[in-house]
Amino acid sequence: MITTTMQKSLNKIADRKFLQRALFLLLFALTASTQSWAKLTATADRTVLDSNETLQLLVRFDGQALTSQPDFDVLERDFRILSNNRQQQYSISNGRTESFTDWKLTLAPKRIGRLLVPSIKYKNDISDAIEISVRKASPSNVTGQPVYTETLIDKPAVYVQEQLLLTHRLYTSIQLTDFSMEELKVPGAIIQKVAQNQFRKRVGNKDYIVVEIKYALFPQTSGKLDIPPVAISAYQVDNNQRSFFRSRGNQVIRNTDAKTIDVMAKPAHIDADQWMPSSQLTISQKWSNNLEQLQVGEPVTRTITISARGLTGAQILPLTLDASSDFKVYPDQAQINESVEASGVTGVRQESLALVPNRSGEIILPEISLRWWDTVNQRMQTATLDAMRLEVGAAPSNAATESVPYLEPIGMADNQQSIAGISEDPDLQESDGSISTLMKVSLGANALLLTLLAALLLKRQQRPSTRDHSINNLVNSPRLKLKQLIKAIEIDAKDEDLAAVREGILDWGRSAFPDHKIKTLQEIAELCADPQLKQQFDLLDHSLYNSNSSADQAPTVDIKLLIALLKGLDIPSAEAKTSANGLKPLYPTNNIG
16 A cells, blocks of 8 residues: 555656646747747937937847847947846737847947947847937036926927927936926927936036936927926935835926927928928838739729828828729728827828729829928928739629520521431431431421520620629629728738727628617627627627736637628628619719828
8 A cells, every 4th residue: 555655646746747847848949939030129219419428228139038148248339338137028918929038228428429339149130230429518507506407409490380309308416206297388389298218417527317308399380489488396305214214305396498499381382282391201002902813893902101200190191193994992081190209200191992993904003192391301302102003804704694605606507418418328317217306306406596595695685794784783882892891800900900900890880780870899799690790799899998807818809700700791781772773982082081
């Protein structure tokens, strides 16, 4: 009995060691697979600084660096490394793995001029180099004060709607806590906060902590733009208090400097629909389908993206497309976004439109041009998408037409000659009268065949071409819009944008059930009477709005199944409703707005 018990214990220990080894190998495989596609990047919080300021450099490795780190000695040619902090993160959420290692370095420049943060190597990856401009620090008239402010603007004059960068700084050589700033309000300008950071700076013989807040301002009218002062407050830390918890000491309040900016009107020779003051504007496009497989009546989605530095997304003007008889255009609502960083705002406008070719053969998409004002070179520029030549194939033939092949007319003289030839062949002659019977059968079959052929030709002449009818139905059918909306959902699903997928499904439901004011996914599920679809809708909402639940335990939405269920639904109501009078146009337009 003792031997059996000891054997069971040994078996349990062996199983436990085997499980530990398996888990270790699994973790090692995950780490190895992560590093196989790893990427090393380096970003600086600023590219222009004074010689007595510090620079924050973030080096990110898209993988787990457990014991080693990049070679940072290359930085010491132009910078002193004041600090180096490592931070790691590894998480799995909704089936997606996020794994990276960050090194945050504080650098001090060794000289004035153009310095280079060189490319940093780690394992098989190399980061991009970053150019840093270091200016000579100007003497300050407030040298020696423990707390003071500084207000900077990037240019003394701007055009109307051009971006102006405003920077407020608070310098402190004493320990402060609970910083707060009054809300910045500038009448006649749109304001957007773009950055806030903290660094060290040496002024005279004293070291300061600098709290910096940067804004992008967009003046809306010409003339003088007055930027009022704002108050910055904080509390001094009482280092003399003996309690374990330090309390706030005296409140410190400082006001920023007021500034006045000259705002110039746009040049008189520039039209209002061409006024977009930007430091850089680009235009690009992508297509939903392979352009080598275009067919008449089949929609293809074209997405055009306009990106402009120094503009908000709302400032980017809509495109204007020339009309064409070769295709119809069905625009979707434009998507407007913007990103902010220390250099300012970058606006993005995306315009998606479905193109439906009207004919086969070669069609030409005209050039798209966009005029904008270059704030760097102070002149008008043009961004263009070149004209495109597309080859469009014929629409698939109607199934009913394909089932009856085209028959060549049969001449009676040829038939009679063939029959005579049969009767004159001695090998086929029989004394029992079978020749007469064969002739009767053949003549009857030919007569029936000719009758069918004549009826078919008459019917084809009396009704429009089935192919043309099929194309017209496809172009003018509400199912075209439903198909287009589902394609848009599939594109958002590939980008893993669940919020856009949900909004696309709501748009699909409003088009499928125009008599119902659709507001929720559950209303669509009830109208479709599909319990499986309702389940996927619940999981989609759960994935979007229940972020506190455990990602390992909560079920996730099956996007592929959800799209398949939508495609499989039969929505006859919209088709039947418009069959009598025809479908209202899906808003084809030449002005994409």
